Structure formats: C-alpha cells, structure tokens
C-alpha cells in the first residue's frame with residue numbers, strides 16, 4: 439500500500455517558483471570586478487532562468503546534459519543554477535583555480551556540452567579550448583568579444599517556458615573534488631538530495647536563514663554546492679549579495695552598504711576581514727551571523743567574532759556531503775557556560791545535522807567502531823540521503839554495504855556527540871606508534887599574532903619514525919622566533935607533541951581549492967633531517 443499524499447517530485451525548480459511567488463521583490467545584488475553594481479530580485483532570477491531554458495533548448499541541450507560554468511559569484515551565475523537544472527540539465531561548476539591538467543580532465547570527463555564563463559577567465563578558455571573536446575558552445579557572462587554575451591543570448595528569448603519535469607532522483611549538479619592524488623572525482627548531486635539538504639540547512643541550528651537575512655556568501659559558487667545558499671536563500675526569500683572580489687576592503691564596504699547581517703566564508707576570509715578592521719582602525723561591520731567551515735576555524739578568530747556579538751555556526755562537511763553534515767551551534771546549556779567554554783564548543787565541528795549519521799572507526803582496523811569517548815581518534819565515516827554513494831562514472835560504490843562513506847578525515851567524537859577533527863588520514867603524524875594531531879599544533883600556532891599561516895608535517899626520525907615539524911609563514915613586517923612559538927604551543931599540547939623544529943618559509947603550497955597542500959609540503963621537506 440502506498441501513502442495517500444500528493445505526487446510532487448522534489449526538484450529544485452520548486453524553490454525558484456516559490457521565491458518568485460512569495461518573495462519576488464527581495465533583492466539579489468552583485469558587485470562586479472570593475473566596481474559596478476547591478477540589482478535584480480528573485481522574480482528576475484526566475485524570469486532569466488526560464489529564458490535560459492529556452493536558449494539551451496534552442497541549442498538542443500536538455501535532459502542530463504552537462505552545462506558548465508567557469509565563474510565567480512554573481513547574479514548571472516545564479517540564473518544558470520536554476521536555468522541549467524530547470525532545463526533538466528546538470529550544472530557543472532568548474533573551479534577556475536584548478537591546474538590545466540585538472541581543467542582538461544574534468545570538462546572532458548563530465549562531457550560538458552556548453553561552457554558559460556566570466557570574461558576574466560578568457561585566458562583559461564583560450565588555453566584549454568583545443569583540449570576540451572566535448573564543449574560545443576561558449577557563452578561569456580559579461581562581454582561579447584570572444585563569445586555571445588549571456589544577456590544577449592538569453593535576451594533573445596521571451597521566457598514563456600516551463601521547467602523540464604522528471605524524477606527527483608535525476609542528477610542536477612556536478613562538482614569535482616581534487617584530491618591530493620589521482621584525477622579529480624565528480625560528485626553528482628540529485629534534485630532530491632539538494633532539496634533535503636535545503637530543508638535541513640534551514641533549521642535554526644544550521645544556516646538559520648530567514649527573510650530578514652541579507653547574506654554575503656563569500657564562499658565561491660563553484661565550490662561544494664556553494665554551501666547550499668542558492669537553494670536555501672530562495673526557500674526563505676533571503677537577500678543575496680554577491681561580490682566578485684574577496685578583498686576585505688570591498689567586502690566591508692558592501693556589508694555596510696547592503697545591510698548585510700550574515701556572512702559565510704572559510705576561516706581565511708574571516709582572518710582577512712579582522713586584519714583589515716585592525717589595520718584601518720574601523721569598527722567590525724555590523725554582522726550578526728557568521729557561517730564558517732572548509733577548514734578548522736582557529737580559536738583566536740572565534741573569540742574575536744564572538745566578542746563582537748556575532749553568532750557563529752562552524753560547519754563541517756565536504757563536496758561529497760552536499761556539503762553540510764555537522765554544525766557547531768548552541769547546546770541547551772550554552773548560556774550557562776563561561777565564554778571560554780562557549781568558544782570551545784564553536785571551535786569544534788559540531789554535531790550531526792538531522793539526516794546525517796556519523797561514526798569513527800579504528801584507523802588500522804576499520805571493522806572496529808570506536809566509542810564516543812572524546813579520546814579515541816579514528817577514521818570519520820558518514821551516511822545519509824545527501825551523502826555520496828558513487829563518484830560520477832565510477833564502476834563501484836564509494837561506500838560500504840551499510841552506506842558508510844569514509845571521509846578521509848580523522849576525528850574523535852565526544853560523549854555529547856560533538857565532532858572534533860584532528861587530521862586528514864593522509865596527513866596524520868605517527869610518532870613512536872602514537873598519533874599527533876597536526877591540526878591542533880597548527881591551531882595553536884596561528885593564535886600567535888605574527889603568524890600568517892602554519893602547517894605541521896611529519897618528517898623522518900631515526901628513533902620515532904616520524905616527528906612533527908612546524909612550517910610557518912610570518913605576517914609581513916612582523917617578528918617571531920621558533921622558541922617563542924614552541925613556548926606558546928607548550929601551553930596548549932602535550933610535551934611529546936611539541937614540534938622538533940620550527941622552519942620559517944615565505945610561502946606554503948596550496949591546492950587548487952586554496953587549502954594547504956601537505957603533500958607538496960612533505961615533498962619539499964623530504965630530505966629534511968632532524969638531529970637524533
């Protein structure tokens with residue numbers, strides 16, 4: 439027997455229909471790279487998305503076809519989210535910071551049929567065009583010099599169209615993750631997984647978005663489903679403010695001008711905002727909510743933001759989890775805790791969002807599930823309806839028989855269910871058979887005001903196999919010695935965790951997604967020898 443409720447497939451076009459119907463005049467603002475600004479609203483996004491459906495159909499692009507974008511954050515990019523998916527296609531957001539070989543691989547692997555790109559990325563298009571063998575059409579978001587301009591392309595249509603219908607299990611987005619080894623892997627989101635993620639993300643103890651929110655998502659639209667903002671903001675009619683630049687000065691100006699009360703960004707965005715505020719002697723812009731994630735949020739930044747009255751949500755997730763899986767929000771007893779205890783809660787990665795299950799297993803024996811005792815660090819596994827089952831075109835599932843997906847993160851779970859990440863599986867430092875958390879060493883080091891960036895890696899040691907060293911980039915014009923840093927770390931971590939050496943460098947290598955590349959750093963220090 440089936441239930442007796444109505445037949446609605448959960449497809450993302452429902453979101454834009456709702457946004458246009460119930461919050462049609464709520465603004466979407468874009469600050470472009472040339473300094474100009476444009477304004478549209480949710481009705482305008484829907485109208486343009488329907489025109490895009492027609493423009494795609496005119497090119498014979500429809501169900502299941504991959505529509506690629508190579509673009510920063512702006513309202514036209516938002517139109518493609520609803521236009522490509524509304525045409526029954528799969529929006530493939532390409533990260534322009536990837537290396538050429540990765541760009542080559544993913545566009546061909548995805549079999550993209552059309553690429554819509556920012557004029558700023560014309561050099562990438564010129565370089566890659568001959569290598570991209572499946573792309574038949576090019577459209578440029580903001581100029582008509584080398585390809586039709588987006589506004590002209592969709593402007594030729596009248597918007598009198600319908601969304602393509604289908605199953606909620608149809609794919610709607612494709613996003614590649616670049617691991618440290620091998621080719622990038624494609625994560626294929628479904629209409630249903632995005633809709634369920636949206637419902638969950640809207641909870642007060644997650645994104646906590648509502649119609650009064652004026653949101654500046656600094657997280658790029660090409661990264662990890664843009665943390666779900668294009669979908670969730672439509673559901674509640676939040677205002678979206680996009681900025682093509684991440685420069686702190688521009689962000690601060692825009693926050694004030696557009697009454698932004700909600701900012702979402704990785705920890706480095708928060709760091710640069712605070713540095714800008716300090717350097718200019720300004721007051722912190724009047725934000726009330728902050729979402730962060732993508733890498734561990736240093737305690738020092740959390741303290742500063744909380745002291746400014748900002749409510750912080752610290753999320754953990756990955757492209758493979760759509761991306762939000764856990765979130766650090768206020769537990770029932772939060773108000774009775776000291777400031778320090780409250781910061782500790784926000785510095786961890788939070789608890790599982792309803793819909794997601796977590797567990798940790800022994801690093802050497804994955805059959806052994808570890809207790810939630812706040813001590814046993816193991817491989818973090820996750821499952822749920824918006825967690826990956828199989829990478830795009832892979833011939834086998836990425837999960838075990840019970841659908842557990844191994845995240846590649848090392849973590850411990852506390853008795854209250856709180857997740858605390860300690861490492862990536864590939865980055866753990868094992869000294870004399872015991873694990874040392876590189877993340878804790880790094881967090882302690884970046885608390886020093888002269889440290890711009892720090893990375894702890896294991897290097898060969900004749901007696902202990904591996905010992906940690908700390909690689910540090912100083913802030914321009916600031917001084918700090920290795921002894922000072924070790925003294926600071928000694929207050930935070932066990933003595934045997936203390937790095938055997940501190941090395942100062944001008945730059946630490948990063949991956950295409952802007953994270954520290956421990957693999958490249960280990961390669962740089964391959965021949966490094968510690969004294970016995």
Ligand code: AMP
Pocket residue numbers: 615662730731732733734735752753754755756757758761787845846847859862951
């Ligand atoms: P990506 O798929 O590029 O978003 O990367 C996902 C990875 O980023 C995770 O597997 C973690 O290693 C890391 N990550 C995400 N959020 C956090 C967080 N809040 N704290 C520490 N690491 C994080």
